Amino acid sequence: MPRIIVCLKYAIDVSQIKVDSATRKLLTADAPRKISDFDKNALEEAIRIKEKHGGEVIALTVSSESASSALREALAMGADKAFLVQDSAVQNSDTLVVSQILAEAVKKVGSFDIIICGEASIDSYSGQVGPRLAEILGIPAVTYAHRVGLEGNAIIAERILEDCSEVVKVKMPALLTVTKEINEPRVPTLMDVLKASRKELVTWTLSDLGVSKEKVEAIAIQVLEVSAPKVERKRIKIEGENPKEIAEKLVKALIQDGVLGG
Amino acid sequence: MHFQVNGEKNMVFDFTETEEQKLIVKAVKEWCERNLTALRVRQMDDKGHPYPKDIVEGLAKLGVIMGTVPQEHGGLGLDWKTQALIAETIGYYDPTIATAAGFMAVETGWGYTIDRHCSETVREKYVKPAIRGEKFIGIGATEPVGGSDVAGHKTTAKMEGNEWVLNGEKTFISGTEECKMWGGGYWVNARTGPLVPEAPHRNITAFFVPIDADGVEVIEPYKDSGRMAISTGGFVLKNVRLSDEYRLGEVGKGFYHTMEGFDNARLMIGASCAGVIRRILDDAIPYIKERKVFGMPLAKYEAIQFELAEIYMEMEALKLMTMKTAWMQDIRYAEEGLPVKVSEAKTFKPTEVAKWISMIKWKGPFLALKAAEKAMIWLGAAGYTKEYLFEAAWRGVMSYVVGAEGGQNIQKIVIGRELLGKEYVPYK
Numbered sequence: 001m002p003r004i005i006v007c008l009k010y011a012i013d014v015s016q017i018k019v020d021s022a023t024r025k026l027l028t029a030d031a032p033r034k035i036s037d038f039d040k041n042a043l044e045e046a047i048r049i050k051e052k053h054g055g056e057v058i059a060l061t062v063s064s065e066s067a068s069s070a071l072r073e074a075l076a077m078g079a080d081k082a083f084l085v086q087d088s089a090v091q092n093s094d095t096l097v098v099s100q101i102l103a104e105a106v107k108k109v110g111s112f113d114i115i116i117c118g119e120a121s122i123d124s125y126s127g128q129v130g131p132r133l134a135e136i137l138g139i140p141a142v143t144y145a146h147r148v149g150l151e152g153n154a155i156i157a158e159r160i161l162e163d164c165s166e167v168v169k170v171k172m173p174a175l176l177t178v179t180k181e182i183n184e185p186r187v188p189t190l191m192d193v194l195k196a197s198r199k200e201l202v203t204w205t206l207s208d209l210g211v212s213k214e215k216v217e218a219i220a221i222q223v224l225e226v227s228a229p230k231v232e233r234k235r236i237k238i239e240g241e242n243p244k245e246i247a248e249k250l251v252k253a254l255i256q257d258g259v260l261g262g
Numbered sequence: 263m264h265f266q267v268n269g270e271k272n273m274v275f276d277f278t279e280t281e282e283q284k285l286i287v288k289a290v291k292e293w294c295e296r297n298l299t300a301l302r303v304r305q306m307d308d309k310g311h312p313y314p315k316d317i318v319e320g321l322a323k324l325g326v327i328m329g330t331v332p333q334e335h336g337g338l339g340l341d342w343k344t345q346a347l348i349a350e351t352i353g354y355y356d357p358t359i360a361t362a363a364g365f366m367a368v369e370t371g372w373g374y375t376i377d378r379h380c381s382e383t384v385r386e387k388y389v390k391p392a393i394r395g396e397k398f399i400g401i402g403a404t405e406p407v408g409g410s411d412v413a414g415h416k417t418t419a420k421m422e423g424n425e426w427v428l429n430g431e432k433t434f435i436s437g438t439e440e441c442k443m444w445g446g447g448y449w450v451n452a453r454t455g456p457l458v459p460e461a462p463h464r465n466i467t468a469f470f471v472p473i474d475a476d477g478v479e480v481i482e483p484y485k486d487s488g489r490m491a492i493s494t495g496g497f498v499l500k501n502v503r504l505s506d507e508y509r510l511g512e513v514g515k516g517f518y519h520t521m522e523g524f525d526n527a528r529l530m531i532g533a534s535c536a537g538v539i540r541r542i543l544d545d546a547i548p549y550i551k552e553r554k555v556f557g558m559p560l561a562k563y564e565a566i567q568f569e570l571a572e573i574y575m576e577m578e579a580l581k582l583m584t585m586k587t588a589w590m591q592d593i594r595y596a597e598e599g600l601p602v603k604v605s606e607a608k609t610f611k612p613t614e615v616a617k618w619i620s621m622i623k624w625k626g627p628f629l630a631l632k633a634a635e636k637a638m639i640w641l642g643a644a645g646y647t648k649e650y651l652f653e654a655a656w657r658g659v660m661s662y663v664v665g666a667e668g669g670q671n672i673q674k675i676v677i678g679r680e681l682l683g684k685e686y687v688p689y690k
Contacts, residue, residue: 190348193285196285
């Protein structure tokens with residue numbers, strides 16, 4: 001029965017970010033946070049594996065602020081236990097540092113068979129944490145999985161690539177990153193929500209993991225600026241005698257603009 | 263905030279949502295976003311009853327129907343504050359009010375009250391299946407002689423041998439078609455003793471009448487103007503024989519038990535109307551910000567902006583009143599405890615809670631009606647079309663203005679009674 005760790009990012013809810021119209025800067029300070037969408041798919045897949053094969057699902061989050069509500073939601077969805085590494089030092093951490101912290105947390109959680117992450121996070125969308133974590137732990141990584149099954153002590157995963165899909169078989173322990181298409185995350189029932197409050201949610205700091213703050217603060221990549229793209233309507237009005245002529249003109253304009261291939 | 267209670271002690275009420283309540287509301291929202299979309303609600307309203315079974319089963323699986331029923335009776339044991347937040351969310355996603363009317367006010371408000379007063383037989387055969395979304399249970403109060411004058415109703419029940427025999431007629435009853443199709447039954451009051459002219463509310467007893475009991479004849483549903491997704495009909499009782507297991511509460515105390523049911527249902531109405539209003543504003547605001555007239559967005563015109571501000575203020579007042587009422591109801595029930603010990607609450611007596619409940623039952627539907635009407639006017643022709651749900655909300659909440667779960671003027675009589683004293687009640 002597999003022991004599955006799911007890494008959940010307490011990400012900024014990008015659908016609710018406001019943009020300063022003068023500077024184009026993103027006003028992220030007041031934006032609400034939530035479990036990153038793809039990570040919710042990862043959690044759902046872990047729960048489905050558990051429902052089919054038994055085992056245990058453990059939710060794991062690294063955050064600079066309290067992500068307990070997100071982890072309670074994960075517990076309501078079906079995780080058995082949750083671990084939160086909370087430390088203000090990780091506020092500006094890049095993917096390398098987060099992967100290192102996650103690796104330490106995974107070691108502290110104990111043995112595992114599968115780690116599942118989302119293909120990327122909804123806010124920074126680098127897609128690096130999963131593969132980096134696998135590399136640090138020395139286990140295989142199967143990225144962009146949109147179908148997953150277990151066979152003995154191996155995972156069969158179908159990876160969705162740009163113009164084809166690929167089926168791979170990998171021995172456990174292994175790490176998967178999953179796409180949004182893999183499933184539709186469940187809505188927990190209210191009884192599940194009530195039960196979640198009685199499940200174990202453990203909070204650690206960096207020192208609990210034996211990770212030094214200095215190491216965490218020595219980030220390799222610093223994000224200097226994030227701004228929203230300027231979107232301007234072209235205000236082109238296409239006119240013609242009949243729909244066919246209008247459609248032809250529209251297609252021509254789209255080809256000229258590079259939207260459609262010529 | 264400190265609040266003086268009975269002049270004896272200070273209590274603190276804090277309506278900040280707990281982490282659990284936030285997660286509950288989030289789950290209900292997510293479920294509604296998938297299942298009670300604007301398109302689905304529009305289709306439900308256009309098609310009319312019966313209410314879609316898949317939605318009921320989904321709501322039941324989610325756990326929102328009769329959430330306040332104790333866990334050992336098949337519910338979740340939620341408090342009324344949490345259930346009010348759920349009702350508000352349901353009202354938001356189905357502003358036609360059909361879902362809130364059928365499954366918050368009727369099934370949750372009355373279902374909880376039935377559960378408090380019913381036998382184990384009724385609980386197992388009807389309450390628990392209704393919580394699971396399999397059957398429908400509701401209230402059959404109104405009679406051809408009227409609705410609000412509960413004490414003046416004509417239905418009778420006489421003990422013959424070891425059975426009660428009921429005769430009478432109930433009209434304008436929510437969910438009769440659904441109840442007929444899915445199975446279930448209704449809370450029905452009947453006179454079980456002589457009419458006491460100076461106290462006509464005495465000698466009334468409540469029963470649970472299964473819809474398929476011999477002698478129950480369901481009449482054709484009415485052609486309503488609103489909340490089309492759930493039926494409104496009636497039934498005739500002709501020598502309906504029920505064992506004593508189908509009695510709800512004490513013999514002769516039916517009027518008081520009924521008032522308790524109305525309290526719970528009306529609380530759900532106040533909460534769901536707050537959700538309807540919020541939805542109307544959320545749908546209207548983007549339009550009035552975008553739409554320009556004479557070179558200026560509609561939202562910049564004070565004629566519209568000020569009305570929006572007023573409705574928003576009133577809505578927030580309604581929400582606060584609703585949460586305070588739910589909080590009072592929680593304290594009252596906690597003090598009464600289970601099993602039933604009606605009227606033993608010390609901090610908030612049922613009549614005090616009833617006053618607050620009447621205030622939100624009055625305020626909620628009128629305000630929702632006003633919000634829907636204003637939104638239609640702000641948006642002009644667009645607001646009058648079925649592209650928006652304003653007209654469906656307007657038609658739906660009107661059902662509560664015309665009298666569902668108690669006429670609006672009755673609410674003022676309840677409020678007046680508490681302010682002035684029983685001797686100033688104009689009608690008995």
